[in-house]
Amino acid sequence: MTVLTRPILEIDLNNLLDNYHSLQKIAGNAVCAAVVKDDAYGLGATNVAPMLYMEAGCRHFFVAHAVEAERIVSQVPEATIFVLQGVGEDSLEIFKQHKQIIPVISSPQMLAFWNANKPDERKPAIQIETGLNRLGFRETELARMSDVECQNFCLVMSHLACGDEKDHFMNGHQLDNFKRLKNTYFPKLPASLSASDGVFLGQEFQQDLVRLGAAMYGINTAPYRPNQMKNVVRVQAPVLQIETLPKGEFVGYSATYRANTDRKIAIVSIGYGDGLPRSLSNVGKVFFKVNDKLSEARIIGRVSMDNIICDVTNINNLEVGDMAFLADDFYTLDDMGRDAGTISYEIMSRIGKNTRYVRKLVFNR
């Protein structure tokens, strides 16, 4: 018997690289940029970005904030790093220091700020609005720009609202808008419309550059069919204790679970303090491997900060120190997202930022 206390987070960079290459094939002639914002969806931009730079020759990266670009810039010396949230007084200094970091300008106010403060003649990218109604120039704003102004960008981009729903009317609507605005205002500029989900919608959506994020991290961004990507994230946590829960007793905070019959429970060393969604309370699943057989167990009671309690009544021979599998190739963060009432993106972004994990990077090329 082994006594263990720490959860384990395994990040499979082999599979991440394979996913990048698979997406590259689907994307045909489009340039494949890697989206490493939000610390590479929580998985660690300082691991992911240099790996893609060296192993896959990736030379275009997207982050949300300039501070995120700053953290990886020395690792990807010949790459261009686009900053989706653009530039402001609180980030200008970073653009001054690194010529390879390029702001994505999303409003007339931001463009005016850039033109008044830009450190050199580098051309920014421009985000245009095609239906998501989030960041980007509206057509009325584009119409007020001169031809000369319109030529002073290096890339025109937009973003799909419903790219993960193959037949959603928004996709064609946004593509039409994008083509029309691009041809009217930026006829000579390289164009980018799609993130991971749009790559699967066909060549028209791929344009000149695609921004690979979620799918590269193993998320199914085409959920209308089985996932073609490999799983990247695995989470385990040790069983700290196994006990009988007598009939009639309660479990966890606010006593939200009551045993109707005698149960066997396992206390597992992971909680929302490790990024496990608290919404898995009384509904989440974990898995155990006993004698190579995989068994499913339910989370009972509330997920607390450091622990969950699992009903293991039907699992024989489970022992203290055995590992519970929270996420793995057979139960991915997509599955967990469904059970937790959210999406894998949110869970991935949370889990990766916690420092109590034993962190294992899988990479052997």
Added chain:
Amino acid sequence: MTVLTRPILEIDLNNLLDNYHSLQKIAGNAVCAAVVKDDAYGLGATNVAPMLYMEAGCRHFFVAHAVEAERIVSQVPEATIFVLQGVGEDSLEIFKQHKQIIPVISSPQMLAFWNANKPDERKPAIQIETGLNRLGFRETELARMSDVECQNFCLVMSHLACGDEKDHFMNGHQLDNFKRLKNTYFPKLPASLSASDGVFLGQEFQQDLVRLGAAMYGINTAPYRPNQMKNVVRVQAPVLQIETLPKGEFVGYSATYRANTDRKIAIVSIGYGDGLPRSLSNVGKVFFKVNDKLSEARIIGRVSMDNIICDVTNINNLEVGDMAFLADDFYTLDDMGRDAGTISYEIMSRIGKNTRYVRKLVFNR
């Protein structure tokens, strides 16, 4: 007009210290330990622990994992740090290196492991189970221990399931169990039953040592009456763009919001990548201050990784660069938790771990 891009996280250590002192008064003669697990609920244990050590003379800390103790141990040289998840093969080395780090033993297996591997004669703490049905020795397990074994601990502790509900039957039930088990097996040991919520339940619950966590961080752990604690966390994010949303158009991923009339929207630079719960989609609130007047606005559409979209139709004179208030003294994380279908604890733990914030520590004593 100012263009800004980064969200701001303000942690008010003045108020945190005041909360510690307020709780100390309520706790009477009990020793006040500080719970700094999960990186001080996400707020930064390496800021919180030394501040309480120096300014409040706090000499007892609780963390969940030994690695968390290791990160603060040099900052609190004369304090005792208790490790709630106990000790195992994956953490033994830390206990070997630091005599002031004390495991909380929660099972016979863990006790056997400690006795077989302990580096010296330091006495661990023992967790006993009184009704939460989480970690801790069950009575059947205590009954198998000898008198000598029972005397070989430095503290006996348990944890309340429903301490935030003043009149919940579990409180009296757990107190009775605790007193009975303590008197039977550990009559001479210092005792600890209560975390923040139990402190408000009166002297019997306070025993010899209370473990101050949530309430110290400003969370209302006695929600049956108005919060007596001061707010510790404030979150703001800048407006990147203000636009008209024409009637009939959709907002955000999966087009979950549609405008029934022309609206005015603000795109605000914060998202679930900064720890804002995605469950605030279409239900969350933000606040704006225009000419010193506070106005409320609804989040419309899905919360995305880096941005939210707010309906600001009824807010005049709002400008790009103005700050949206996500959490503040007038709308705390408790309020946000209610709106997001979770608890402030989970949100606090998430928000504090993100590195895109401009982080401001308020402290001036």
